[in-house]
Amino acid sequence: MSTETLLYIILAGIVALLLALFQYKYKSKSASQSVALFTFLRFITLFSILLLLINPKFEQFKYFTQKPNLIVAVDNSASLQYLNQDQNAKNALQQLVNNQELKDKFNVEVYSFGNTLEASDSVSFTNQQTNLDKTFKELTQIYKNTISPTILLTDGNQTVGNDYQFSAKNYKQPIYPIILGDTITYSDLKISQLNVNKYAYLKNKFPIEAIIVYNGSEAVTSKFVVTKGNTTVYSKPLSLSKTKSSEVLNFTLPATGVGVQEYKAQVVPLVAEKNIVNNYKNFAVEVIDQKTKIAIVSTILHPDLGTLKKSISSNEQREVVFLKPNQLESQLNDFQLVILYQPNNAFKGLFDKLNTENINKWIITGPKTDWRFLNNVSQVYTFDFSSQTDDYQPNLNPNYTSFIIEDLDFESFPPLKSTFGDSEFKTPFEAILYKTVSGIKTQEPLLTTIETNGRREAVLFGENLWRWRAQSYLNNGSFLEFDNFIGKLVQYLASNKRKNRLNVDYNSFYNGSENIIISAQFFNKNYEFDNSEALTISLKNKDTNKTSKRPLILKGNNYQVNLSNIPAGDYNFTVSANSENIAVSGNFKIVEYNIEQQFLNANVTKLQQLATNSNGEAFFIDNYAVISENLLKDNRYQPIQKSNKSVVPLIDWQYLLFIIALSLALEWFIRKYKGLI
Structure with a gap:
């Protein structure tokens, strides 16, 4: 409480006392006990009201004891079942969770992990992949600033992700692996x-x-x-x-x-x-029996060119060739798509031929683009350009309908650099990405596609696409998501197939241990994405003739179904709309392979090294009970007393209102009793 507030309170006390004395002492000229009581009650009332007007603030401290966390993470992958360690894992988990001494000292929190980390003590040992790298990264985010020793029940065999010994270095907690599995080495x-x-x-x-x-x-x-x-x-x-x-x-x-x-x-x-x-x-x-050939045409050198080639060539069905404008004119018919990078006047003959032969193209513009030339040769749009440049971040259009697009967290991508100005389209277009300028989302297209006279065209208003691919790698740990996005755009542009109201995205075959996701988009008669339709997939196993039906779940701007738990084999499928007679059929193969069955032993060396590097200790399943004693005796894991300081204004103290009401009521009743009213 400040000195100024304290002075106000003293002054309020003096004023309240003077007013009370003035009313009951000065006016009545009496020195009876009743007058003294009335003066006191009036003083309490006036002083309390003045205190409310001053509203002083008091510091309030609350003390509490915070126990350290104890993380118990159990491997929920199929390898434990294959190694006959599933029951051992369940028994050890139950013993740890039900240990009352541990619960008294720690906040025991249980997780299971396979390909993902889940806050659950329910284990089925059916996950087809083990990702300890991802597990440690997620635990690091959750328990970053706490004391949280971690018990790990696992065989230490990882099937996907980076080496977990490296990701565990950022997990600043002692790790106690309980090693599940045979440690004897067999031929x-x-x-x-x-x-x-x-x-x-x-x-x-x-x-x-x-x-x-x-x-x-x-x-x-x-x-x-x-x-x-x-x-x-x-x-x-x-x-x-x-x-x-x-x-x-x-x-x-x-x-x-x-x-x-x-x-x-x-x-x-x-x-x-x-x-x-x-x-x-x-x-x-x-x-x-054929390969899609794509030509990238440019007169300048730029990192975007290498990025485009890597992304497009990640699919072996496509071949990318770099050419100068005059080199392509003589062999134009060999290519299904032409990518024109920052065109200028040197592209004039090539543009004339592309327009004459109605060939699909993708134009990528930037600060080095000759917009006077491009405005003259373009038949479908113009760009009102200036001499200035600006940075544009992407913003996904969720209503894009030409093909299925996954959100790559585009808003986290760095901006593209382009000439400042506005585009004007002469024919209907559909934006994949809109521009975001200085954090403000606009309806100005950044990446758009156009269909006219049986020809498909795309325009990207910006350079530095290579930064997007790098950011996608930082977000996801691989280039796969970004390369798939570019691949879908190239596949759409390289084809002249008529747009369908129901589009299905799937692979012709899958490996048994990977996620099997089939996506679909459904459009109304105006080719607008319809998120109210119910889609169903009918599956038939060619080998067993067993059939099944599953609904597709709406996720963003497409419908999806996860078929990861179906057995290996050849399948026919039909995706159909429930309200209309529209369906798309196809087939795919699941190649039998269970990566979790490839291990014969627990990875003892790596788990022991993991424990040593984190100042923990490794235990075998036969003597895991010792871990409880070690944790209880370890002085690093002591409860911490913490305090919470809060500033409470007097107006929040509800008892003061009660005191005012009580003093007024007493004064009135006593005066009434004595016949003074």
Whole structure:
């Protein structure tokens, strides 16, 4: 409380006392006990009212004890079930969660993890992937500024993500792994990695790289075999030992038929081998009989050119060629799409030919674009340009209808640089991205597509696309999302197929351990996205003839269904609208592969190193009970007394109102009783 406020309170007391004395002492001239009582009651009333007007503020302290957290994270992946450790994991989890001494000392919080981290103590051991890297990153965000020792029930075998030992360095908490799994080393042959392109071209040969790994002390011989159906298409003898524990095989196979071709790679098991599941891998290749050729035309050097090539070429069905404007004019018919980067007057002959032959194009503009030239040759838009440049951030149009677009968190992307001005379109257009200027969202297109006279065209009003790809990598840990976005745009522009009211996005085949997501968009008769339609997918397994139906769930600007839990096999499907007679059919293959069954032992070395680096301790499942005693005795995990200081104004103190009412009521009743009223 400040000195000024204290002076006001003293003054209020003096004024209240003087007023009370004036009314009952000075006027009545009496010294009876009743007058003294009335003076006191009036003083209390006046002083309380004046205090309310001054409204002093008081500091209030509340003390509380904060217990440290104890994080119990249990591996919910299928590998524990395969290693026969699922029941051990459940028993250990129950013992820790029900330990009353631990609950008295810690706030016990339980998580399960597979590909994602979930706040749950319910475990089924059915997740098909283990991502400890992501688990530690998410726990770091949750328990950044707390004391939170972490118990990890796992076999330590990770199937996706970066090495978790590196991400755990940012997790500033002691880690106590409880190691689940067999620690005895058995002789084991396995296909550690199989690298193969997703696409191949008819009558060509596609490369395959296989890495064979041997764990054991004795020299062994075996054979690596690749079969297609009942036919062996490749084989090679293997000789491995303790000193030569791996071998890399590089070979090619011919692409003889169009469509999805399924193969099986296998290392013939040893006689006493315990785990033979990791001896084989199924893989598939989609053979196509043509390749989409895309020309990137530019007269300047810019990082965007390399970004476009990497993103487009990430799909092996597409080939990218860099050309000068005069080089392309003579071979224009060889390309399905032409990307024109910051065109200028040197593009005049090329533009004339593109317009004459009605060829699809994508124009990317920027500060080096000659807008006088482009306004003269463009048939569908003009740009009211100035000599100034500006930065434009992207803002996704959720109502874009030409193809399915996932939101890549575009608002986090850095701005593109472009000439300042406004565009004016002479024909209907559809914006994929709008411009955001200085944080203000506008309806001015940044990336737009146009369909006119059977030709498709796109315009991007800005350079530095390479920064978007880099930001996408920072957001997601891979370039895949951004490359898919560019790939869908290129696929749309390279095709002249008529727009359908129901579009379905899917792959021709999936590996058994990956997420299988099928997306769809439905449009009304005006080709506006309809988010009120109910879509259903009907699935039929060709091998078993088993059928099933599932609804598609609305997510953003498309409908999705997750089919990750269906068994491997060939499937026909039909996506249909419930209210109209509109349907799209297709087929896909799920290649059998369970990555969680590739492990024979727990990764003891890595888990022990993880514990050492974090100042924790590793335990085997046989003696995990000791962990409770260690945690209870560890002086690093003590409850902390904290205080909360709050400033409370007197007006919030409700008892003061009661005192005013009580003093007035007493004064009135006593005066009434004595006949003074």
